[in-house]
Amino acid sequence: MPLKIKQDHSRFREIIRGRIKSNLRKYIQKGEMIGKKGKDLITIPVPSIDIPHFRYGHKDQGGVGQGDGEPGTVLAPGAVEGDGHGKAGSGEGQHALEVDLSLDELAEILGEELALPRIQNKGKKNLVTPKVKYSGVHTTGPESLRHFKRTYKQALKRSIASGTYNPVVPIVVPTREDKRYRSWRVQEMPQSNAVVIYMMDVSGSMGDEQKEIVRIESFWIDTWLRANYKGLETRYIIHDAVAREVDRETFFHTRESGGTMISSAYKLCKEMMDSDYDTGSWNIYPFHFSDGDNWSADDTRTCVNLLKTEILTKVNQFAYGQVESPYGSGQFIKDLREAFDGVENVALSEISNKDAIYNSIKDFLGKGS
């Protein structure tokens, strides 16, 4: 028997997808897409709709917490609940969706959530390398793979249950039945290489908020591509009127004030591909982010030409993301759209704010090329 609540649930999904009740759209909260930092702690996006109430602006509110630390100690991101209002339900378990997830698992969830197709590799298609992955626990195995914690827990359980455990002399001796071993599975991974070339406009009109969007978006792109390719390389190019290659840190923190010549970045990208990445064995993904304000129509023509003749023939997919900023005119995406209408391996996306990242990732990766 289907559950009664399925009706409510599908109604909720429809609202989230924007099909009905558009007046509620602005209350949809995607959940922070990335609560990362630290080891592998990831906040998973579960959309929710927050009906407006009279309530306190939570930033000046603060609260009471429990734990170690001197005054001034910073609380980890995600440690403070988004809003302070208590839920009037009967006692149920907490459901703050925060957990240790490996990036592989995260990519899997992401793929499921966004219905992303697995990526078709090019390059050495037939070359498959076996990869060993530890995925479970067995009762037999070689001593070198003994799972100490699980073995200990098992032994402790047994000794307490059988009454041989002595809290004063807490010696626990595992027997053969207690022992637990890591077990593995061999997975066949297609051997292929991929490189992501990130390009970003750092001209004066790209503010911190725009960069934050690029940072979050690139994190998810990395995560997804990494799950599909072994040995993903990333390269970073920033440009205003001239382009240069930088490291990751600089990429996200540079702010220039010059004008914008997008062609400079595309030229550098092309040179990079020619010198380092043989198209036969590399899967190449250039991503370009800008606010869409190019210097001149001339330069835009140069860009289109470069893309047509040089770049698109070599890459799996070229992606352009236009981040909305209060200054940019946003013309560039229109020009690209005109020039590449219907071209398979060009993905264009407009990202108006943080909430739009979700859909934008789908634009970029949903094609599966």
Place this chain on the structure above:
Amino acid sequence: MNENRDTQLSPRLLDIKKEIEGYARGFGLEFYETIFEVLGYDEINMVAAYGGFPNRYPHWRFGMEYEQLSKGYEYGLSKIYEMVINNNPSYAYLLESNMDVDQKLVMAHVFGHVDFFKNNFSFRHTNRKMMDEMANHATRVRRIIDKVGLEPVETFVDRSLSLENLIDQHSPHIKRRGEKNDDEDKPIEVRGFKADREYMQGFINPREFLDEQRKKLEEERAAKKKFPERPQRDVLLFILENAPLERWEGEILSLMREEAYYFAPQGQTKIMNEGWASFWHSKIMTEKALKDSEIIDYADHHSGTMGTRPGAINPYKLGIELWRHIEERWNKGRFGKEWDECDDLRARRAWDKKLGLGRQKIFEVRKHYNDITFIDEFLTAEFAVEQKLFVYGFNEKGNRWEILDREFQKVKRKLLQQLTNFGQPIIEVVDGNFENRGELLLAHRHDGVDLRIDYAKDTLVNLQAMWRRPVAIVTRVDGKGILMRFDGRDHADRKVDY
């Protein structure tokens, strides 16, 4: 007790229930008959999304809760352990796939909750047949949907939800309004002091005095004409009685208000209630019910529930520790004048009068307190240090949350502030005929923290849709009085003295 109603429990679980129930009664807990039902994870998620009830009216927000719960379960992030409804008989749910030791723990915990529901004063006015009532509500709303359609009903429910927190938490216990008396039309009759002799009248009740009395009475009567007479916290009730609602709208608003009042005491006693249930599951499990082989799994799960994060108070943890603290204090006689006046740290630490009053005291406390009075009376400086409590706040410069202070007084004040009115701003109706134009004026009793402005404006929009005439609220932003008004089309702010 009727055995047949436990049909859902397997014979083994039934045995476990009997055993645990026996221990619970042995410790002096006193609860309604409790019916356990065994559900699969999907069903338990549904019931949890419905707030513990198997049947609610259709609304997308239950679907939202359900999605969060089931995603949490599927990704292995969270699992519902226990759920219990304040009802007579009480209903509680067990997750089918749990181990026996978990089921024992849940049952012990549940008996703690039901004892609390039955005995704590906050629940005295709650409907103990809420299970039926909720099902009735569901039927009524479904009938209305059949008549007017899903879309308008849902929109109205959304609006009502936006105002759901505007109730008067304490009203079930107090009679706020006197009986209506109909002497409004009678002329004002000033009675002075009684003068036995006619000629004394002028001395005992001189003219000025009589005039003064007349003025007072007139003022009183004018106040009565004010609408409402004095500020009214139960905004929902005010709308219900005075807004031009359709019949079906009134029906929905009134049942949602009833549900809000039903859930309110659970919010007012979260720390006590969870702490009480945890205190007893711990006692029952470790002293009576646990088998040797179950200890590790029990410890694992118990500690999971008690875990703390720096940025939030875990009511289970804070509650259980406070109950234990109280029991210990009254066992050792650490209370009263002598104890309060003792400054010698060493003497305080060694203090033990061997009174053994602890058990008696906690049963008394569970009857007469709610979270606010509980914290106010029993959270001591020693306890705050022991539990490493602190106050945190937002550092605008660094754009991050930081620990601010560990001083006991500040911690306690902040904690109490968070608990007052559920940590929600206090809003009252002050004028239902504002500026003599039938507009509705609310006031926010500002207590140092500003309202969230964008949310306040959107809430005004929802309020206006019910009141039909313009609505406004006075509050303070950055230390200045402000009146925000929405007239059905535009928002307007103006400065006021407030």
